[in-house]
Amino acid sequence: MKRAIMSVLSVMGVLAFHFRVQAQTTDSLLAQATVHDCVQYALVHQPALKQSQIDEAITDRTVKSKLADWYPQIGLNYNFQHYFQLPKSNFGGNIIQQGVENTSVVGAGLTQNIFNRDVLLASSTAKTVRLQARQNTVNNQIVTISNVSKAYYDVLLTQRQIQVLVEDTIRLQRSLRDAYNQYQGGITDKVDYKQAQISLNNAKSQLKSASEILNAKYATLKQEMGYPVSGTLNLVYDSATMVQQAISLDTSTQVVYDNRIEYQLEQTTQQLLQAELRYNRWSFLPTVSAFANYNLAYFNEQFSKTYNTDYPNSYAGLQLSLPIFQGTKRTQNIRIAELQLARSNWDVAQLKEQINTEYTQAMATYKGNLNDFFVLKENVELASDVYTTVNLQYREGVKTYLDVIVAESDLRTAQLNYFNALYAVLSAKVDLQRSLGTLTPQTF
Structure with missing residues (x-):
């Protein structure tokens, strides 16, 4: 009975573990994903961003480690010494031995920094160093938003291309059937349906290639998101909303340097370089610290009795270290810091x-792509009307099958160009927002 109960509990434990793991896996997947969902997922799961967050934590701990030098430093020292031959000295013309064979000292010491330019530098730059780490994370977030958005639109583009090719294949199958029936009826020769077969084969080949490319682009999107390789990712979108997003951008907006995270990072770097310059100018200042020590000394000729009696001593003091002459080290370090700051000014100008x-x-590309989009959108409507008319005329014997092939090819090309243009506008918009500094986790 006991064995049966243990067996049941074991099975329940395994099932509980399985469902827990399955739940965790499900939680890390998206049932349906808009571009916003993909970006938000990436901001949480992208490995590069995880590394940035760890870098922030490392920076914070490093700053705290530097600032810890302001606190009292307490240490314990222990020493034991055994003389095989006692030291001798000359005293009044007589050679005498000094000391005992066994000596030991146990001591506790405390030091407190009062003024130290290294610790002062850490204190004055702690906030700036932490800010720099946060800005690096924001920079990586912006890169992630850009990459995920473009990869998302690229997948949608390929999906729409596949949809166009599927519709094209259906039309060509219907045209092949019509051409073959007319050939069987003696209305046309075999050239028409063979041309239809060639066009259909080409369309199927393009469809197969696009399907394979779609898998590769899904892999790219998952990589940019930090999404599980084996996880299902179903993209959802609204065509009308996407078109509206593509064209809804104020092209009169001017660039503001302070909005760019790269510019903010340069400003932070300059603050740190200015602090480094001050640090080198402070090199003539003394280092001041207080100290206190308490020691217990032990002496005895016999090892076993070394620690029978202790002889305590204690003292406190103040230590000042003042550099008087360092060659030209201080001057050279100051000059190096000034040159680094001057170089940073040119980095800002170049940026x-x-x-x-x-x-x-980015603005020129966006405006050009937007113009192409409107033109190609009209071309789709025109090509669709032409194909419908030519196809009807062919069935009535007015047009040749070559006219149908040309019209069908123009329609497919117009549709593919339209979706390429839509993707180009969306991608260019992302680049333009990034150049303006408005592509941030808070505004996306």
């Missing part, structure tokens, strides 16, 4: 030019 160039290129 401003880079930001302006990125903004100009």
